[in-house]
Every structure is written in structure tokens, then in C-alpha cells.
Amino acid sequence: MRALRLRGLGPYGIVVPFAIVLAFPFYWMAMTAFKGPTDLFNLENIPYSFADDSPTWGNITFLFTDTLFLTWVKNTVLVGAVVVAITLALALPAGYALARLSGRWGQWLAIGIFLTYLVPPTLLFLPMSRVITELGLDNSKYALMLVYPSFTVPFATWLMMGFFKTIPPELEEAALIDGASRIGALRRVVFPISLPGILTVVIFTFSLCVNEFVYAVTFISSSAERTVSVGVATDLIRGDVYQWGSLMAGTLLPSLLLALLYNTFLNRFIAGFTGGAFR
Amino acid sequence: MEAVALPRRRRRRLDLLEQRRFLGPALIAPAVIFIVALVGAPLLLAIYLSFTNAHSGSLSGDFVGFANYAQEWRNPVFQDALRNTVLYTVVSQIIVLIGAGLLAHALIKPFRGRWFLRLLVLLPWAAPVALGTIGFLWIFDALFSVVNWTTVHDLMPGGGELYLYKIVNFVFARDFWPGFIQIGAIDPLSPPQWLGQTELAKAAIIGVHSWRILPFATVIFIAGIASIPTEVQDAAKIDGATGLKKFFYVSLPLQLPIATVALLFGIVFTTTDMAVVYILTHGGPFNSTHMLTTWAFDTGINSASLGPGAAISLYLLPVLAAVAILMLRFARRAEVS
Numbered sequence: 001m002r003a004l005r006l007r008g009l010g011p012y013g014i015v016v017p018f019a020i021v022l023a024f025p026f027y028w029m030a031m032t033a034f035k036g037p038t039d040l041f042n043l044e045n046i047p048y049s050f051a052d053d054s055p056t057w058g059n060i061t062f063l064f065t066d067t068l069f070l071t072w073v074k075n076t077v078l079v080g081a082v083v084v085a086i087t088l089a090l091a092l093p094a095g096y097a098l099a100r101l102s103g104r105w106g107q108w109l110a111i112g113i114f115l116t117y118l119v120p121p122t123l124l125f126l127p128m129s130r131v132i133t134e135l136g137l138d139n140s141k142y143a144l145m146l147v148y149p150s151f152t153v154p155f156a157t158w159l160m161m162g163f164f165k166t167i168p169p170e171l172e173e174a175a176l177i178d179g180a181s182r183i184g185a186l187r188r189v190v191f192p193i194s195l196p197g198i199l200t201v202v203i204f205t206f207s208l209c210v211n212e213f214v215y216a217v218t219f220i221s222s223s224a225e226r227t228v229s230v231g232v233a234t235d236l237i238r239g240d241v242y243q244w245g246s247l248m249a250g251t252l253l254p255s256l257l258l259a260l261l262y263n264t265f266l267n268r269f270i271a272g273f274t275g276g277a278f279r
Numbered sequence: 280m281e282a283v284a285l286p287r288r289r290r291r292r293l294d295l296l297e298q299r300r301f302l303g304p305a306l307i308a309p310a311v312i313f314i315v316a317l318v319g320a321p322l323l324l325a326i327y328l329s330f331t332n333a334h335s336g337s338l339s340g341d342f343v344g345f346a347n348y349a350q351e352w353r354n355p356v357f358q359d360a361l362r363n364t365v366l367y368t369v370v371s372q373i374i375v376l377i378g379a380g381l382l383a384h385a386l387i388k389p390f391r392g393r394w395f396l397r398l399l400v401l402l403p404w405a406a407p408v409a410l411g412t413i414g415f416l417w418i419f420d421a422l423f424s425v426v427n428w429t430t431v432h433d434l435m436p437g438g439g440e441l442y443l444y445k446i447v448n449f450v451f452a453r454d455f456w457p458g459f460i461q462i463g464a465i466d467p468l469s470p471p472q473w474l475g476q477t478e479l480a481k482a483a484i485i486g487v488h489s490w491r492i493l494p495f496a497t498v499i500f501i502a503g504i505a506s507i508p509t510e511v512q513d514a515a516k517i518d519g520a521t522g523l524k525k526f527f528y529v530s531l532p533l534q535l536p537i538a539t540v541a542l543l544f545g546i547v548f549t550t551t552d553m554a555v556v557y558i559l560t561h562g563g564p565f566n567s568t569h570m571l572t573t574w575a576f577d578t579g580i581n582s583a584s585l586g587p588g589a590a591i592s593l594y595l596l597p598v599l600a601a602v603a604i605l606m607l608r609f610a611r612r613a614e615v616s
Contacts, residue, residue, distance in 0.1 A: 014385040015396045018378065022490065023399040025414040026406070028425060032417060040423070046432075047425050094310035101303035109307065115603050116318045120551030122572040123592045123599075126579045127324035130335075150317035153310055182302060211407045213554040214572075218580055229409040233558055237413075244417055251413050255406030262405035263398050266498065 026252060033059050033249035040244060059245030067243075068223050069250055072231035075141050076254075079227060080209040083148040087156045087205050090149070092198070095160025096186065100169065110161060117154040121214040124150070129218050143219045144227065148212060152205045159204070163197030164190070200268040203261050210258060228254050329590040335583035347590035357591060360562075360569040363481065367570060368549045371488040375496045375545055376538070378489070383500030404494035412558040415487050419473035419559075427470035442467075477567040480560050484568060487559060488549050495548070496541045503537035504530065539609045543602050550598055571595055 032040065036053030045051045063069045098110045121128075128147060129138075137143040167190060175185040191198070209227075216230040223235050232250040236243050329347055333340030351357040386397060403411055418425055430444040444465040452464040465471060473483045507530065515529045553572040556562065562569035562577065569577070571594055579588020 011385040011388065011390045011393075014381050015393075015400070018382050018493075019396050019399040022494065023402050025411060025418060025490075026402055028418055029414050043422075047423070047428055090310040090313055093306035097303045097306035101306070106303065106307075109311070111607060113310070113314060116314050118547055118599050118603050118606075119318055119322060120547070120595070120599075122551045122553050122575065123595055124318070124321040124325060126575070126585055126589050126592065127321045127328055129580070130328075130585070131321065131324070147317065149313065150321075153313060154318075157310055207405070207407075211409075213407075213409045213557075214576075217557075218576075229407045229554075233409045233413055233554075237416075242417075247413060248417060251406075251410035255402070255410055258407070259398065259402050259405035262401060266401070269498075 026255065029248040029252040029255075032244055033246075033252055035059075035245055037245070059243075060249045062243070063246040063249045067246065067250075068226075068231060068235060069228075071224055072226050072228045073254070075225065075231075076210055076227040076229075079141050079144045079148065080206045082145045083152055083209050084202050084205050086145075086149045087152040088198070088202070090153050091156035091160050091201070092191075094153075094157045096164050096190065098157070099161045099164035100172075110158070113154045114158050117151065117158065121151065121212070125214050125218045128215065132219050138219055139221055139225060141220070141225050141227070144209075144212075144216060147215050147219075148209050151212075152208055155208065156201045156205055159201050160194075160197065163194050163200075167193055196268050200265050203265045204269065207258055207262070210254065325589045325593060328585050329593050331586050333585040335580075335585055340586060343586065347587045348594075351587055351591055351594075356566045356569060357571075357574060359567060360571050360574040360591075361594065363568060364550055364570045364572075366481065367485055367488055368546055370485050371492065371549055372542060372545050374485075374489040375492045376542060378493050379496035379500045379541070380538075382493070382497045383504055386497070387501055387504050400497060401494045403491045404498070408491060408552065409554045409558060411491060412487055412555050415483070415490075416474075416559060419483050421472055421475060424470070424473060426473065430465060431467040431470055474560050475564060477564060480564070480568045484556055484559055487555050488552070491555075492545045492548055496545055499537060499541035499544070500534070503534040503541075506537070507533045536609050540606060543606045543609070547599065547602055550595060 031048070034055040034057075035050065036056045036058060039045055039050065039052040039054040042052065094113075098106050098113075132138050132143045132147070135143075135146075137146065171189055171193070172182075172185045175189045176182065180188065210229065212227070213229050213233075216227050217234070220226055220230065223231065226235065228250075232247065236247045236250060328340075330342055330344060331340035332343050332347075382400060386393065386400070417423075430447060431442065433440055433442060435441040444467060448464045471479055473479050511529065511533065515525050520529055550570075551572060553570070553576060556568060556570050556573045557576065560568045562573050566574075571591055575588050575591035578584050578591055582588075
């Protein structure tokens with residue numbers, strides 16, 4: 001009986017401490033986001049509780065009305081949407097072909113595409129910044145739309161290949177026998193089945209775009225063209241003036257939204273990553 | 280006449296697409312061309328730039344051979360950056376591997392509230408790196424750091440005299456610890472400056488890197504454990520393998536390939552990241568906490584020395600190549616087993 005109870009405690013004993021440490025920064029962002037300046041900067045106050053002018057909506061109102069936060073969100077969504085479209089257009093056919101149509105050379109090509117995913121922005125941003133300037137795209141979000149697929153396409157192709165491999169080829173063969181063309185079988189049989197996989201690729205491609213920092217900080221110098229990551233990091237921290245309240249609100253909101261999306265699609269992602277069985 | 284000819288030509292093109300030989304390349308080509316243009320070409324350009332004295336504002340410069348590489352190799356800031364890159368990566372990955380191993384085993388079986396706890400554990404991975412790091416900027420603030428407040432204040436309301444810093448000092452401020460674990464005793468009147476003192480700033484950077492990679496490694500580990508067929512588990516049970524024995528002889532060998540893949544990804548994510556150091560310390564104090572990536576940014580963008588900047592970032596290439604080779608090996612082994 002006693003052993004049973006202890007075993008029941010087992011996962012909590014490990015998971016709860018880790019969860020506290022890992023989630024603490026977000027709890028702290030939330031606390032700070034609702035604190036007024038008097039409470040926040042009073043060293044006598046206990047930081048874990050509200051006092052004086054807290055809790056307040058002031059920081060969040062400030063973030064939405066007196067900063068470019070909404071513009072950055074709009075830029076991020078726009079860049080993300082265009083990059084997702086480009087990525088799908090290139091990675092879907094490539095992932096399918098690598099999973100089904102190619103022989104030995106296809107394997108090498110797949111490995112080659114995977115390796116390009118390992119070439120990081122931190123290695124390419126210097127030549128890239130020169131190219132962007134030559135193209136006259138510096139200081140504009142179009143530069144990001146052009147450059148981001150350089151890391152999302154290899155990633156998405158690899159993931160899509162994994163998803164397509166889990167779909168039994170017999171399904172398409174049946175469609176081919178029934179008189180469908182290869183493209184037709186692809187469109188009517190394969191793509192509908194792999195819709196969850198495609199959706200997963202969309203979510204993770206989008207989150208890669210929100211995450212990206214190096215290119216965005218290198219290419220763009222005017223506030224109105226920035227994405228959320230760089231806008232919050234550079235514009236809300238100017239010199240020595242830290243708007244901690246609205247800064248924390250600005251970091252918390254995008255993080256929570258992405259976290260909910262992640263959690264919803266996580267099992268799919270795991271299935272794609274490990275090329276798990278067709279369920 | 281023409282009305283008949285056109286569809287026929289179209290049909291011939293479609294017939295061509297029916298053949299594997301043509302359809303495959305036709306579907307792959309756009310992606311490959313795009314990748315070659317946007318990854319291959321800039322990479323070659325980076326290598327070219329690293330051999331020139333190019334400055335911002337021009338794409339070309341005079342050829343200087345290996346001068347940039349040699350000059351940086353002798354530069355003390357570069358040497359620190361290189362050492363730090365290794366230090367941050369190795370220590371954070373050790374923390375991540377241990378943490379992810381524990382977490383994955385605890386999270387694999389269903390229990391009450393698992394959904395919520397898993398969401399909390401995953402938060403750092405889902406949040407954009409830059410934004411999470413800004414959170415830490417506030418947590419490690421010079422004056423209002425919550426870490427410092429928590430350690431130097433009496434945690435028992437009403438004066439129970441439970442001071443965390445006394446416990447920390449008791450455990451870690453001792454001579455028998457090796458240098459990188461041992462800390463100077465915390466003085467409540469001048470609390471630690473997490474981002475202002477070199478050693479503490481390095482610890483903070485390692486902490487943030489571990490914090491953001493741990494959830495990713497956990498997810499991969501869970502996938503690895505879940506991919507072990509139940510037949511193997513059953514066979515192990517029938518053969519009488521339980522507890523630690525089962526872990527060392529059955530679970531661990533089967534998980535090793537996928538754990539290695541998680542580790543290699545972790546290494547790449549840490550060595551090639553720029554946001555954490557850029558936001559947390561920007562290389563300071565006195566350029567002592569730079570990584571190769573931030574030092575390359577400072578040199579190439581802020582000082583406009585494209586050539587040396589490219590050379591610095593290209594020092595990452597051998598690491599990435601080694602990781603790539605290892606990854607291919609283990610990926611293949613994972614596929615076989």
C-alpha cells in the first residue's frame with residue numbers, strides 16, 4: 001500500500017520541480033506585466049505579491065497604444081504567412097519525391113538537404129547582408145521573406161519526407177490502378193491524408209520565423225519594419241530606459257500563443273520526427 | 280488543326296510527368312535550386328570574403344590569404360570567444376542530457392495533470408529565444424533580481440530566519456569543489472551581479488541555454504522511449520529484467536541513437552545561437568562572455584569588417600561538419616535498429 005502511494009508520487013517528484021524552474025520565467029513575466037511602477041521599483045515590497053499601484057492593466061495598454069508592438073505582430077504574421085507559402089510550394093513536392101520517386105541519388109540528395117539545415121544563419125548573415133543591400137532590400141521585411149525559406153525549406157522538406165514515408169504506397173497504387181494520374185493521385189489521395197503532417201510543418205515553419213533573430217537584427221534598422229522578436233528586444237530597451245512592465249507583457253503574449261500551438265501539434269511532430277507507424 | 284495539336288502537346292508533357300524518371304527531378308528541382316541559391320552561394324561568398332579585407336559597403340576587397348584567420352587566432356577576444364563557445368556548449372548539454380533523461384522517464388507514463396505539466400515543461404522551447412532571454416534579463420537585473428531577493432530574504436514570514444543564501448554558501452562556497460562549481464560566499468549586502476561579473480555572467484548564459492534546449496531534448500527522448508516496441512519490453516519482463524537492469528541492458532541501448540541525435544541538435548542549437556549572449560550580456564563585461572557568433576557580429580556588422588567577421592564565423596564550420604558526420608552515422612544506425 002505504502003509502496004503504491006510512493007510510486008504514485010514518482011512522476012510528480014521529478015516533473016514538478018523541473019516544471020517550476022522551466023516555467024518560472026513566464027510566471028515572472030506575468031507578475032511583472034501587471035505591476036505598476038511604484039510597486040515594481042520599491043525595494044521594500046515583496047516581489048512575489050502585488051502592492052501599491054498593482055495589479056494594473058497599464059503596461060498592457062501602454063504596449064498596445066504607445067509602442068509599435070501591434071505593427072511588429074503584423075509584420076511577423078505577414079512574413080510568417082509568405083514564408084510558409086513559399087516553403088510549402090517548394091517542400092511538399094520535394095518531400096514527396098524524395099520519399100517515393102527517387103532511388104539512390106535521392107537518398108544522397110535528402111542527406112544533402114538535411115545538411116544545409118545545419119548551416120546556421122550566424123554563418124551566412126554577413127554575405128547575406130551584402131547581397132540584401134545590393135538587391136535594395138535592406139531595411140524591409142521583404143528581405144526576411146526572401147531569406148527565411150533558406151532554413152525553413154530544408155527543415156520542412158525533411159519533415160515532409162518523414163510524413164510521406166509513413167503513408168503506405170499501396171494507397172496511391174490503388175488510385176493509379178483506378179485510372180488516376182500520378183499528379184491526380186498525389187492531389188486526391190496523398191495530400192488529404194497527409195494534411196495533419198502538412199499542418200504540423202506549417203506550425204513549425206511559422207514558429208521558426210517568429211524565432212529568427214540574427215537576420216532580422218542584421219537587415220532591418222527601422223522600427224516599423226521589425227518582427228516581434230527583434231522589435232521587443234531592441235525598441236523597448238533603449239539605452240538605460242527599461243519599460244519592464246510592458247516589456248514583459250510583450251515577451252509573454254507571443255510566447256503563450258506559440259506554446260498553445262506547439263502543445264496541440266506536439267504528438268504529430270514526434271510522429272513525423274521519428275517516422276512512426278501509420279496510424 | 281491547331282485546336283487538336285495543342286492538347287496533344289499538353290498530353291505528351293503530362294505523359295512525361297507520369298514517368299518516375301521525369302516526375303522525381305521535376306518535383307525536387309525547385310527546392311534544390313532555391314537551397315543552392317540561398318545557402319550554397321552565400322556560404323561560398325562567406326568563404327571568399329574571409330580571404331579578403333572587404334569592408335561594409337563593398338562586396339569585394341583585396342585578397343589577403345589567411346591573414347584574417349591568423350589575426351583572429353591571435354586576438355585575445357577571439358580566443359575567449361572560442362573557449363566560451365566550447366564551455367557554454369559542453370556544460371549546457373551535460374545539464375540538458377541529465378535533465379531530459381529524468382524528465383522523459385517521468386513524463387512517459389500517464390498520470391493526473393500530465394497534460395498541464397507537460398505544457399509548462401515545453402514553454403521554454405515554444406517561446407521565441409529572444410523573448411525568453413529578455414525575461415532572464417529582468418530575472419538577473421542588477422538591482423531588482425528576483426534570484427537575489429529570494430536568496431537574501433527571510434523566506435519564513437514572521438522571521439523564521441530561513442535564508443537561502445546561507446544554504447547556498449554552506450553547500451557551494453567550499454574549497455573542495457573544483458573551480459567552476461565553487462562560488463564565492465554570497466554577501467547579502469552586496470548581492471551577486473549576475474550579468475556584471477564575468478564568471479556569474481557565464482553561468483547565467485549557460486543556464487539560459489540549458490533552459491531553452493531542455494524541453495526539446497525531453498521531447499526527442501520521449502519519442503525515443505516510445506519507439507521501443509512493446510514486444511521488447513514484454514520480452515525483457517519475461518526474462519526477469521526489471522528496474523535498473525532493464526534500464527541499462529534494454530532501454531538505454533535502444534535509446535542511445537536517438538539520444539545522440541538530440542545531443543547533436545543541442546550542440547548545433549547552442550554553438551550557432553546568437554540571441555542569448557547578444558541580449559543577456561552583449562559579450563560584456565569587457566568582451567569576456569562573447570561566443571564566436573556574437574564576436575563575428577560585432578566585428579562584421581558593428582565594426583564593419585566583413586572579412587575578419589566572415590573568418591570568425593567560419594571557425595564554426597569544422598564543428599558543424601563533425602556534427603553532420605556523426606549525425607548521419609547515428610541516424611543510419613537508428614534506422615537499422
